[in-house]
Amino acid sequence: MPQPRFLILADGDFRPMTSKTANSVIRYCGDRVVGVVDSACAGKTAQDILGFGGTIPVVGSMAEGLALGPDAVLIGIAPIGGRLPEQWRAWLLEALAAGCDLWSGLHSFLGDDPALREAARVACRTIHDVRRPPPDLSVASGLARSVAPFVIQTVGTDCNVGKMTAQLQLTRGLNGRGARTRFVPTGQTGIFIEGWGIAVDAVVADFIAGAAERITLEGAKDADVVMVEGQGSINHPGYSGVTLGLLHGSCPDALILCHQASRKHLGDYRADAWMEIPPLADYIRWYETAAALVTPARVIGICLNTYDLSEDRALEACRRARLETGIPATDPVRFDDPALLDAIVTARDAYLVGRRGAGRGPGTTTAP
Amino acid sequence: MPQPRFLILADGDFRPMTSKTANSVIRYCGDRVVGVVDSACAGKTAQDILGFGGTIPVVGSMAEGLALGPDAVLIGIAPIGGRLPEQWRAWLLEALAAGCDLWSGLHSFLGDDPALREAARVACRTIHDVRRPPPDLSVASGLARSVAPFVIQTVGTDCNVGKMTAQLQLTRGLNGRGARTRFVPTGQTGIFIEGWGIAVDAVVADFIAGAAERITLEGAKDADVVMVEGQGSINHPGYSGVTLGLLHGSCPDALILCHQASRKHLGDYRADAWMEIPPLADYIRWYETAAALVTPARVIGICLNTYDLSEDRALEACRRARLETGIPATDPVRFDDPALLDAIVTARDAYLVGRRGAGRGPGTTTAP
Numbered sequence: 025m026p027q028p029r030f031l032i033l034a035d036g037d038f039r040p041m042t043s044k045t046a047n048s049v050i051r052y053c054g055d056r057v058v059g060v061v062d063s064a065c066a067g068k069t070a071q072d073i074l075g076f077g078g079t080i081p082v083v084g085s086m087a088e089g090l091a092l093g094p095d096a097v098l099i100g101i102a103p104i105g106g107r108l109p110e111q112w113r114a115w116l117l118e119a120l121a122a123g124c125d126l127w128s129g130l131h132s133f134l135g136d137d138p139a140l141r142e143a144a145r146v147a148c149r150t151i152h153d154v155r156r157p158p159p160d161l162s163v164a165s166g167l168a169r170s171v172a173p174f175v176i177q178t179v180g181t182d183c184n185v186g187k188m189t190a191q192l193q194l195t196r197g198l199n200g201r202g203a204r205t206r207f208v209p210t211g212q213t214g215i216f217i218e219g220w221g222i223a224v225d226a227v228v229a230d231f232i233a234g235a236a237e238r239i240t241l242e243g244a245k246d247a248d249v250v251m252v253e254g255q256g257s258i259n260h261p262g263y264s265g266v267t268l269g270l271l272h273g274s275c276p277d278a279l280i281l282c283h284q285a286s287r288k289h290l291g292d293y294r295a296d297a298w299m300e301i302p303p304l305a306d307y308i309r310w311y312e313t314a315a316a317l318v319t320p321a322r323v324i325g326i327c328l329n330t331y332d333l334s335e336d337r338a339l340e341a342c343r344r345a346r347l348e349t350g351i352p353a354t355d356p357v358r359f360d361d362p363a364l365l366d367a368i369v370t371a372r373d374a375y376l377v378g379r380r381g382a383g384r385g386p387g388t389t390t391a392p
Numbered sequence: 393m394p395q396p397r398f399l400i401l402a403d404g405d406f407r408p409m410t411s412k413t414a415n416s417v418i419r420y421c422g423d424r425v426v427g428v429v430d431s432a433c434a435g436k437t438a439q440d441i442l443g444f445g446g447t448i449p450v451v452g453s454m455a456e457g458l459a460l461g462p463d464a465v466l467i468g469i470a471p472i473g474g475r476l477p478e479q480w481r482a483w484l485l486e487a488l489a490a491g492c493d494l495w496s497g498l499h500s501f502l503g504d505d506p507a508l509r510e511a512a513r514v515a516c517r518t519i520h521d522v523r524r525p526p527p528d529l530s531v532a533s534g535l536a537r538s539v540a541p542f543v544i545q546t547v548g549t550d551c552n553v554g555k556m557t558a559q560l561q562l563t564r565g566l567n568g569r570g571a572r573t574r575f576v577p578t579g580q581t582g583i584f585i586e587g588w589g590i591a592v593d594a595v596v597a598d599f600i601a602g603a604a605e606r607i608t609l610e611g612a613k614d615a616d617v618v619m620v621e622g623q624g625s626i627n628h629p630g631y632s633g634v635t636l637g638l639l640h641g642s643c644p645d646a647l648i649l650c651h652q653a654s655r656k657h658l659g660d661y662r663a664d665a666w667m668e669i670p671p672l673a674d675y676i677r678w679y680e681t682a683a684a685l686v687t688p689a690r691v692i693g694i695c696l697n698t699y700d701l702s703e704d705r706a707l708e709a710c711r712r713a714r715l716e717t718g719i720p721a722t723d724p725v726r727f728d729d730p731a732l733l734d735a736i737v738t739a740r741d742a743y744l745v746g747r748r749g750a751g752r753g754p755g756t757t758t759a760p
Contacts, residue, residue: 163630164629165659226598229592230594230596233631235631261686262601262602262641265601265635318629
């Protein structure tokens with residue numbers, strides 16, 4: 025897996041809430057970020073803008089950024105209107121000429137731009153369009169049920185509630201406890217951080233589960249615990265198909281339910297807030313029912329995203345979630361509560377015992 | 393909507409079970425089929441081969457087929473290995489030169505073949521690659537909940553159980569009773585028959601529900617009852633994402649559960665039969681639960697596909713399904729049982745009364 029040193033292009037929009045990709049890359053692999061290009065806040069640091077990221081400098085031009093010695097330029101925000109601005113194209117050509125690869129999660133592929141493609145060819149550089157699906161995907165057939173590791177997947181009450189962030193944090197925590205844990209990215213930001221994965225919402229619909237199956241098998245090769253990044257929500261009117269296909273393709277043994285504690289309506293992350301978010305206990309029942317259609321899995325923990333709450337209110341939200349559901353709940357980014365990691369380790373141990381006793385294969389129940 | 397007269401290309405594989413697309417087109421718009429090209433059974437009729445289709449002739453070459461005066465050549469089978477055989481390409485060029493359009497549901501698009509594209513341009517003919525998604529799809533947002541007609545969707549116990557066939561039959565029956573009923577195709581065969589629709593399993597995963605929403609809105613424009621073609625099955629390890637996205641995008645008011653009575657295992661239509669098909673009552677609970685995540689819908693009828701059973705066993709299967717579920721069940725292709733159509737009309741009337749009473753919009757319950 026490539027571990028390039030990134031220069032992040034986030035021109036005009038490097039901010040706490042809007043540059044989600046840039047911010048997550050800085051949070052989770054900040055040691056591989058040499059700088060951020062944003063002419064609107066040149067001269068500051070990531071810490072100044074985001075409250076984390078330390079001394080990573082923000083510079084005003086590609087030339088200044090390239091002087092910091094990156095291996096690759098990563099597009100960290102979506103351009104307004106979705107089209108590549110002319111200034112960006114010029115900058116990306118400059119980066120290729122300087123010997124950098126390009127990493128992009130845009131819907132329109134950089135590699136389809138004739139000028140960029142030709143420049144990459146001439147410079148012998150690679151354009152990584154991480155939303156471009158592999159050409160040889162196939163339909164899933166439940167193979168992920170028979171992998172050896174304990175497979176965990178996050179599921180959410182909505183899109184954009186912090187599933188990936190929670191899971192990266194839990195992955196760190198489990199690795200800290202000696203459980204060889206591998207994060208399996210299913211979205212662009214995770215792919216940037218880990219250097220591999222498939223953006224499952226970008227594949228042809230027939231192959232959602234097939235894509236999930238493939239990366240789960242891949243993640244299982246070298247791990248005791250596999251953490252498959254969840255997407256969307258089972259009651260989201262636009263994305264539920266991706267959520268269910270991902271669940272049935274990766275065949276997790278256990279689920280972690282993620283929720284943004286302050287969010288009251290589905291779709292609140294967009295302009296068209298939709299319907300009230302039902303109680304967490306409803307989601308637990310739905311996800312467990314949905315998982316069991318292919319392979320059973322229990323919700324063993326709850327991750328709350330409390331970034332916009334005071335510490336008192338955040339702790340209260342965690343306490344309430346625990347009371348409502350009887351399941352360990354915390355904000356793993358904010359609090360150092362061992363109960364959730366304990367629950368995961370316990371479930372993993374129970375899974376290993378069951379597996380040793382009964383073998384594991386299609387048709388057998390392997391949930392903790 | 394175009395209503396071309398088709399010449400069907402099914403060379404080497406025009407048979408009762410394998411040429412599914414050809415067969416359905418012959419069954420449901422046989423009056424628009426001028427002939428079938430299959431050198432392996434030239435000289436016979438569709439009736440000889442399929443047991444239906446009357447005097448539609450099978451011919452041994454494209455030249456003979458074109459002499460029958462088609463407006464379009466329709467590819468009625470998938471070529472082995474998925475690639476267009478050289479013989480077919482030559483035949484399709486011959487058809488374009490003779491003034492025919494091309495209709496194809498193949499995964500690889502005819503319009504991407506440079507020779508065919510150029511020949512179509514020169515001849516001013518259109519290549520309809522019905523699996524090519526529209527370029528401007530968007531994410532669904534539940535809009536289909538607010539259409540005026542009564543929306544019915546088929547759901548299945550597996551892929552390939554006869555959802556489309558059942559629904560076309562019910563559409564005929566309802567139109568026969570004076571309920572203006574419109575079939576909304578979501579797969580290639582339905583699109584061939586109706587001349588419009590979107591193959592929802594071929595769109596990018598993010599847009600499954602958006603595609604379903606768009607065609608449901610389109611179908612609702614000129615109908616009292618909308619019949620949205622279902623796809624896959626909610627417990628199919630490969631296709632469940634398509635099934636759920638379609639359900640949440642089209643927001644049906646009622647569901648018809650389809651099942652092939654003799655099928656015991658999920659995936660039995662492929663080489664890798666998978667797990668036992670659970671009881672129909674389980675499916676009813678799952679589909680009603682899944683629908684209610686976005687908008688409530690009840691299963692109001694069961695369609696059994698009994699093509700491979702004796703009449704006695706078929707009637708027994710229908711009786712058993714009714715007993716098990718308490719819901720009208722029949723094979724609408726085989727039997728002329730009015731109970732299912734009665735149930736649909738009753739549910740539609742109840743829906744109209746409810747709608748008149750309460751208005752209809754996001755958040756209101758509109759299921760019968």
